[in-house]
Amino acid sequence: MPRPIQACIDLSAFRHNYGLAKTRAAQSGGQASAWAVVKADAYGHGLLRAARALGDVADGFALLDVEAAVALRDAGLRQPILLLEGFFDRHDLAACADYGLTPAVHRLEQLRMIRDAALPARLPIYLKLNSGMNRLGFRLEEIPAVRSELAKDTAAFLSSVTLMMHFATADGERGVDWQLERFRQMTAAWDLPVSMANSAAILRHPQTLGDWARPGIILYGASPFPDQSAASFGLRPAMTLSSRILSVQAIGPGERVGYGGIFEASRPTRVGIVACGYADGYPRSAPNGTPIRVAGVRTVTIGRVSMDMLTCDLTDIPQAGVGSEVVLWGEGLAADEVAAAAGTISYELFCALARRVPVIEIGDKREDDGRDKAEKESKT
Numbered sequence: 029m030p031r032p033i034q035a036c037i038d039l040s041a042f043r044h045n046y047g048l049a050k051t052r053a054a055q056s057g058g059q060a061s062a063w064a065v066v067k068a069d070a071y072g073h074g075l076l077r078a079a080r081a082l083g084d085v086a087d088g089f090a091l092l093d094v095e096a097a098v099a100l101r102d103a104g105l106r107q108p109i110l111l112l113e114g115f116f117d118r119h120d121l122a123a124c125a126d127y128g129l130t131p132a133v134h135r136l137e138q139l140r141m142i143r144d145a146a147l148p149a150r151l152p153i154y155l156k157l158n159s160g161m162n163r164l165g166f167r168l169e170e171i172p173a174v175r176s177e178l179a180k181d182t183a184a185f186l187s188s189v190t191l192m193m194h195f196a197t198a199d200g201e202r203g204v205d206w207q208l209e210r211f212r213q214m215t216a217a218w219d220l221p222v223s224m225a226n227s228a229a230i231l232r233h234p235q236t237l238g239d240w241a242r243p244g245i246i247l248y249g250a251s252p253f254p255d256q257s258a259a260s261f262g263l264r265p266a267m268t269l270s271s272r273i274l275s276v277q278a279i280g281p282g283e284r285v286g287y288g289g290i291f292e293a294s295r296p297t298r299v300g301i302v303a304c305g306y307a308d309g310y311p312r313s314a315p316n317g318t319p320i321r322v323a324g325v326r327t328v329t330i331g332r333v334s335m336d337m338l339t340c341d342l343t344d345i346p347q348a349g350v351g352s353e354v355v356l357w358g359e360g361l362a363a364d365e366v367a368a369a370a371g372t373i374s375y376e377l378f379c380a381l382a383r384r385v386p387v388i389e390i391g392d393k394r395e396d397d398g399r400d401k402a403e404k405e406s407k408t
């Protein structure tokens with residue numbers, strides 16, 4: 029029998045959450061299309077799994093590698109595919125033309141590469157402008173050079189140009205206005221479609237929706253904000269990481285639990301040992317007191333997370349024992365809460381889900397049709 033740990037991925041949650049992102053776009057009065065951001069193996073949820081679930085609703089998919097983009101094409105997906113970091117070399121550029129991909133362009137040299145490549149098809153590109161994040165993109169003073177490059181022969185090799193920027197503080201107090209202002213300044217002389225909003229901007233700053241929004245974390249049902257829950261927006265968790273209690277220890281006051289003995293019992297304590305550790309992707313930084321659900325009841329972790337196990341307090345859950353179900357995050361316990369306790373964000377928890385954790389899928393549309401209600405086992 030395999031270890032009881034598993035990640036359950038709810039395909040219907042992807043569709044629900046994507047629909048919610050689109051509804052926000054429509055409510056703002058605009059007609060924004062939305063890239064489903066599926067980079068990093070769909071934030072740890074499985075690229076093809078997420079893409080298939082969204083296949084008939086997503087306007088397009090955004091990710092990083094040509095290889096991942098080709099996998100989507102091979103899976104039969106025909107939507108536009110945006111390469112968020114652009115092409116890395118000539119081979120990538122050729123693949124963009126072959127597979128109909130939309131690369132981001134963030135350096136002048138890349139425009140020249142397009143001109144020199146003699147591609148068999150014109151390319152749609154996203155021009156990435158640096159409006160204050162200071163990672164990728166053209167700075168204000170480079171805009172004239174970009175414009176003159178575009179006015180030259182390069183234009184003949186392009187089918188469309190969209191202006192793109194990324195927010196650094198859409199989730200916090202600084203907000204988006206300072207970057208929007210710079211972006212307007214940079215793009216004043218252009219009349220082109222724009223793509224700006226990440227999840228945080230979609231939820232809090234509808235003025236940023238533009239022509240194409242780029243929702244990521246909300247597709248997976250987590251919140252981009254430290255101070256507002258995903259549930260408050262109507263988002264549904266796509267991933268539930270669960271396991272079981274594999275042993276129980278009864279300890280007395282003054283006894284300690286696990287490596288380093290970082291938890292000391294102050295009362296007679298029932299310690300539940302859970303088959304889940306940092307080698308499964310659970311954060312080792314989770315301190316005593318991190319929320320966890322056992323047998324449907326919320327309790328806390330006690331003691332340090334080890335490679336294959338972690339420990340929790342069952343003292344006030346007498347009905348829980350060996351075999352009881354444990355939810356590490358997902359249904360009934362937001363990944364955001366666990367992440368906050370561990371000093372990180374849900375994005376990192378999802379991306380860290382280990383290969384050794386078996387994945388099962390639920391919420392397949394075929395099941396909705398009633399043909400096969402059984403959970404579908406899938407090999408990743």
Ligand SMILES: *Cc1c(COP(=O)(O)O)cnc(C)c1O
Nearest residue numbers: 065112194226227242243244245
């Ligand atoms: C990852 C990413 C997104 C999605 O961000 P979320 O916060 O997950 O919504 C959008 N745009 C770009 C350029 C990204 O790299």
